[in-house]
Amino acid sequence: MKFSLVEFSIRRPKLVVWATVALTLLFLTQFPKIRTDTNPKHMLPDTSDVRVWNDEVDKTFGLYEDTIVVGVENDAGVLNRETLGRIAHITDKILALPGVASRDVNGFTTITNVTAEAGTLKVGPLMPGAPKTDAEVEALRGALFGNPLLVDRVISKDGKTTAIYVPLEKGANGAEIANKIHAIVAAENGPERYYIAGDPVARDTFGAEMFKLMGIFSPIAGMIMFIAIQLMFRNLALSIAMMAVAMAAIIWSMGLLIGAGFPVHIMSSMAPVFLMAIATDSIHIFNEFYFRYREKHDKLAAIRETMQAVSRPVRYTALATAAGFAVLLFMNIVPVKVFGGLIAFGTVVLRLFSFSLIPAILTFVKEDKIAQAAANESVELDRSARLLRGIGRIGTDRPLAVALLGVVMMAVAIVGTTKIHINNNLVAWFKQSSEIRVADTAMNQALGGTSLGYLVVQSKEPEFMKRPEAMRWLEGLQRDLEGMPVVGKTFSVADYVKRINRVLHDDDPKFDTIPETQDTVGQYLFLFSMSAKPSDLDNVIDSGFQKANLWVQLKTWDAEAMRQVIHAAQTYQQAHPLAVTVKPAGIAYFNLVWNDEVLGDMVLGLSLALVVVFAILALAFRSAKWALIGYVPLLFTILLIYGVVGFTGKDFDMPLSVLSTLSLGMAVDFAIHFVSRFRQRLAESNGGRSEAAVREALLWTASRPGKGILRNALLFAAAFSVMLFAPLTPYIAVGAFIVAMMLLSALLTVLYLPALVMLGRNWLLDEPKPAAIAVAAHSKGD
Amino acid sequence: MKRWWIWIIAGLLPLQAFALTGEEVMKKSQAAFLYPGTDFKARVVMKLINKGGQERVRELTMLRKNMGEAGGEQKYFMYFFRPADVKDMSFMTYKYPAKDDDRWLFIPAINMVKRIAAQDKRSSFVGSDFTYEDVSGRDLEDDNHVIEREGKVGNRDCYVVKSTPKGTDADFGYKLTWVDTSTFLPLKEEQFDKKGAPYKVFTADEVADVQGIPTVVKRSMKNLQTGHRTEVAYLNTGYNLGIEDSLFSERFLRQPLRKWVE
Incomplete structure (x- = not known):
């Protein structure tokens, strides 16, 4: 039967x-x-080419997977003793948070600055402590706007916004750290506005909204259906x-x-x-x-x-x-x-x-x-x-x-x-009025861009990147990219070399160039590595000087932006042939x-x-x-x-x-x-x-x-x-x-x-x- | 059993070692590690090894001259051989107790001697895991030193000294140093960051007798947080060579005397 x-x-x-x-x-x-x-990285399996490659790039250049960006904005400008005092105070507290990669936090008090003062070369933190006099504030202003490496990174062109970049150790709880930073900035009085952005924050907000959908919206949907069925039958x-x-x-x-x-x-x-x-x-x-x-x-x-x-x-x-x-x-x-x-x-x-x-x-x-x-x-x-x-x-x-x-x-x-x-x-997955969108918009307007892509320039020969022609090639590519509307700021080892060249020659703008010989480049970089944080150089060049990492900050999270960057790099290479390969990487590339x-x-x-x-x-x-x-x-x-x-x-x-x-x-x-x-x-x-x-x-x-x-x-x-x-x-x-x-x-x-x-x-x-x-x-x- | 008190004293015997204070141990250690002889020369080979095992080599000649007692002023001269493109670069430091060092660098490619500000002793020494402080020492007065316990490194008896910075300028929260009870050389040092997490570990990997002076000829420093480490070997070491004071000058920075740097 x-x-x-x-x-x-x-x-x-x-x-x-x-x-x-x-x-x-x-x-x-x-x-x-x-x-x-x-x-978002988990959208693709960890064996996917892009993730394997991105991990390799992170490892080669000592990059962090997650960085929280803390924006500080003051309509009257951040370069005054009160605001700078608060920034120093906030940074100190952030450095003490567990899970924060303190050695590589970059803000006014920690970012490496290269200057020459009275014939002495100075490589060290930009602002080791909060300025006590207005003269010190003015000196800081001079240092900031005199160094193109810092403008659009830690200071906006109008001087109203600064940022503290807080990289996180592997496995750290980004949400927890972001909350603690929220509490730290909330404890400060003053006219400053604070923005807390970055991948970990977005992810956490996303997670919370997901639970909201499951926990609140699903039952509401159920109730509506229940009422509808009741009306029908x-x-x-x-x-x-x-x-x-x-x-x-x-x-x-x-x-x-x-x-x-x-x-x-x-x-x-x-x-x-x-x-x-x-x-x-x-x-x-x-x-x-x-x-x-x-x-x-x-x-x-x-x-x-x-x-x-x-x-x-x-x-x-x-x-x-x-x-x-x-x-x-x-x-x-x-x-x-x-x-x-x-x-x-x-x-x-x-x-x-x-x-x-x-x-x-x-x-x-x-x-x-x-x-x-x-x-x-x-x-x-x-x-x-x-x-x-x-x-x-x-x-x-x-x-x-x-x-x-x-x-x-x-x-x-x-x-x-x-x-x-x-x-x-x-980022557009969040509503216009959401905290994260507001922070992202504000930071994109003031600074170099929140979406980060890399272009890894590789040669077959060790030490190749120290050659002046390679350095100039990088510099030219940067200028090309910076002409694009989607690109905010670019950043590479060539910027350090130029900066050192200029500073060694008494800050003479004539020397804001790549020097003529490979030995000079090598010695400049050696000099830089003697005083800077190890990560400063590691982030932009590998230890064998065979691969350079060009940072491209994008003003939009649209996947298309990175495609334009890659295309521009290819066009540049065709116009300026050099025996290197250019491979994109980073979160912006992943998104693409x-x-x-x-x-x-x-x-x-x-x-x-x-x-x-x-x-x-x-x-x-x-x-x-x-x-x-x-x-x-x-x-x-x-x-x-x-x-x-x-x-x-x-x-x-x-x-x-x-x-x-x-x-x-x-x-x-x-x-x-x-x-x-x-x-x-x-x-x-x-x-x-x-x-x-x-x-x-x-x-x-x-x-x-x-x-x-x-x-x-x-x-x-x-x-x-x-x-x-x-x-x-x-x-x-x-x-x-x-x-x-x-x-x-x-x-x-x-x-x-x-x-x-x-x-x-x-x-x-x-x-x-x-x-x-x-x-x-x-x-x-x- | 009337002599029970003898046993108690016997039990307390090892504590006799604590007759020294933490400060005294560290002072003796500084003298044994950084000040032996009137002057010192070594060919230094540094291997900078990253997490993935890739190596970079730094090779230099280091000359040191004491200007006074242990703990006093010193002059250092370093002449680089490797990497190839920095050959002939030389670096000079006048080290003063309780005051910022004076530093000069000769850049042969542009034939220029430049003074370098020494505002940050925490920064890395030529890209290695050693800071300038790790190489030439940290002012003892900057930290409080307490003998935590006795310990052993290999078969050597050691004092374990905990040093805690008095100010906030250090890049560590505190450190533990294993100081050999007989040679007073630091055999191991564990640095902890300001959050209390293990940060860097120093080990004296080989101690040799050089002209009757126990000398650390192999050492390494490992950064536990980045996985990067630096191995250092001292070759052709010699003490009391009669290095002239005039060598430590801008003139010789540009044109070092062969007999000293080779």
Whole structure:
């Protein structure tokens, strides 16, 4: 005898419920182990070329992975005794913080300055202590603006802003240190404004917002869905049942994720909202149950018939959704992979519940309650059902006009998609008013730029970089780069050599050049290394003088900026050939690589999803023709949305590109429901395949399963609309995208499928009868 | 068992060593380590080794002349051989107790002698893990010295002295020095940063008898926080050679006498 999960669940409902509760509790025990990962570097695996190379560069040049930047701004200028006293005081306190790489903190009191005073060469901290007289302040002003190495780095051109660069030891807790720095600056009175920026701060803020999304926005989304379901079905038990199913699936999935040791990342933090929305697919079961119950007034029979009728579409929609997400497992971006696996698992769990937990819960619902609620559920009486029938009728009666309109809109949308601009700007993920954006903007305006890229210039020969031609080449490249609008400040070993040359010659501007011989360069650098901090030289040149590291501070986090820098370097090299190679590195370069991975992933993901979804449609309908028809509203929806994204000029970033793949798997649900139910209806009806019979079956589908589709779309949209109020822009974009996609694809399904079926009915329905019967027979056999 | 008090005294015997104070131990150590002989010459080979094992070599001749008692004024002369492009560079220091040093550098490529400000004794000596202070000593009065305990380095008995800076100018929070109880040479030194974390470790890796004077001829300094280390070997060491005072002048900085620097 064939085992039927539905039968078992109806017969032993209590067992099913308790088993689910027990398993859910088991998954729940994993939750306390939760940890987040907000490091953008982890978007790519640690074995990826760019990360291996960046680590190598960090090691060669003794660079730190994380640096907090503390900006100090005073509208009256920072060069006065009071402000300088505070800066000295703050720096001292920062130096004493555990986890801070104190030896390499760079601010007024610690940064190396090279000067000549009364014939004596001085290499040492710029301002060892706070100035006590105004004359000392003026001397400091002279030192700052007389040294191009310091301007735009620790002092803005207008003298109103300075910065303290605080590198962190490996493994230090950036959030904790940033908080302590917050407390340190908060304790100072005075007119100064303080900005605390840098990667670790951004990451921490990000992590906090992620928890907010999961802890506050997900439950709100749940509440909204609960209210929406309650309004639709007016039965508390049913609403609770649906929410319980969603909650259980979320707990199972997140529990598995956490239990398996994966950290929660930007993508997986959206999982609860996604699963909640996907759970709404079971609305089709409730929808059908109400209609059936009204016809039969026998609860158990209604459950069995409902499950028979919807089992096939529900199973295939689940398959399609799971497959859409599983496609993400082939992506290069780690959090996207994890997210794909997570949602695929959650979808499978949800479908398991559709055939066990939901029928089991339906048996508990009191008959009179259902009768009461179901009273309104009839195609004839229902307002929304009539509206849907009306929309369907436009399709069936004016198929050609509808199709032509579609073609025109698609053409416009395609024009829009060509305007799509791929860009990931991590700082722009925060809202304009957020502390981190404000700090970043202020620092970018005042100083050399917060986004850091490196150009590693390598030779095959040791000591090569000491050659005057190599030094001059570096200098020329810097001047070239500094002419670009996106570049704020550049910085290399050549700057030190020039500075020493000038200072040794009594600060004569004539000597602000690279000296003539390699020995001179070598001796200058040796002299510098005798007095400076070891890191000063290590940061810009390797110990064998074979590789030089050119620092490029960018004024924007846009990935494109680094591409321009790389291009400019290539052009420069062509114009000035030298036996060196130039390789980009640093966080700005990482962002560029990652950005391109997003594009590659999107193309790959979209093609894979298109193939997989087509295969599933063909399998579900046992027909390639029907699969093609089902494809149309789906493609149309996505094209329209992409067109809008293109026209509005919004950055197409990682979350959106991931969605483009997912949306296929989710939006296809409606087509599956519509086509399956229509063909069932047509096969059951007596009118054969006459035009009238087809039209009537289409209109029935538009109004009855169509109502399920509409409810599903509305619930989906309701859940995701919460994300429009989220604090991070990717969440907002995702929310808007999904809301638009669900509503649009529901509408397009109900409008375009009738039109297309009418237009192509001879082609579509002119197939051997057994196929249609097989579909019907198959669905009854379950 | 009436003579129980004898056992107590016997038990206290090692404490006799503590007859010296921390200050006295460090003073004797300074004299043994930095001031032996009236003058001193060595060919110094320094290997600067980074975390990845890459080596850079510095080679120089170091001359030292005491101008008075141990703890008093000294003059240093350094003539560089390697790296190749700094050959003929020379560096001279007049070291004064309780006062900033005077330093001069000769830059042969531009034939220039330049005075160099010595405002920061904490800075690295020619890019090594030794600071100027590590090389030529730190004023004893800058720190409080306390004998923490007795210890051993290898089979040598040592005083373990804790030195804590009185001011804030040091680059360490405190340091522990293992001073040999018989030669008074520092055999090991552990520096801790201002947060109390291990910072740098000095070890005297080989002590040789040079003209009857125990001399550290191999030493190393490792920065525990960066993984960078410096190994130093003293070759051709000699004491009491009669180095003239006139050698320590700008003239000889430009044109050092071969017999002293080779």
